[in-house]
Amino acid sequence: MGIAETGAEPRTGAAVAVRDAAMTYRRGRTAVDALSPTTLDVRPGEFVSLIGPSGCGKSTLLKIIAGLLAATGGSVEIDGRTVTEPPPGVSVAFQKPTLLSWRTIRQNILLPVELRGGERTAAGRRADELLATMRLTDFAGSLPRELSGGMEQRAAIARSLIDGPRLLLMDEPFGALDEFTREDLNDELLRVWHDEPKTVLFVTHSISEAVYLSDRIVVMRARPGGIHEVIDIDLPRPRRREARGTAEFFEATQRVRASLEQVKSQ
């Protein structure tokens, strides 16, 4: 397991290039430095997790990358283009599934296609495939309230995949779920990522989730928010549930835990 230096030299061909991105929130006379100048490259197809104490700027960084929030300093490029608004080919999934209560699960999954006025026949086929992948075929015609929390989140993830995004930004998508459901969804996410390669940036509070999913883990510190260190996770892929019980997995979680302890004691 190696440790990459933070603030490394920009690599060419990065899927996401964060360059000294910074965020100061202002309300009246109060200013909150949420993110100090932060530099990070994510390679195409890479799975990178952000982990760190509450308030260290994980969501802020993700929103800046998503073009949902304008950084007060620095810039972000996605596939070489500076982000000034939500870029095409980028999907975001949040902790709350935010499904529309009056639309069926299938209609919810198809919503992004409708909003951009996309072609419906191919999208319908894709929706059916995603329903099958997410084991929701039998619930295609159900309303969100008829589903469990884990099923709703699977539907929200299917919705975020409907347009075949190149980059998937996920902000604690499984944070509200019990451990078993969460592990199921980790496996489903890895399957989708394996079958349809894409770059993923994933915010989590769970060390084991970050280790299980990621190629690299970005450990963040608070006050001011920023990158503490980046840890490579060299566990073999494809990763299966049994991997969670291995000495290598334990060692990797301990490595991340120690880094978070350093952050806490700063």
Ligand SMILES: Nc1ncnc2c1ncn2[C@@H]1O[C@H](COP(=O)(O)OP(=O)(O)OP(=O)(O)O)[C@@H](O)[C@H]1O
């Ligand atoms: N809209 C806002 N206005 C003012 N301050 C904000 C706003 N959004 C976030 N902050 C502040 O910025 C800092 C970083 O918040 P952010 O939500 O990015 O952290 P986080 O690491 O995602 O936290 P958590 O793990 O608790 O979700 C916090 O101090 C937070 O209070």
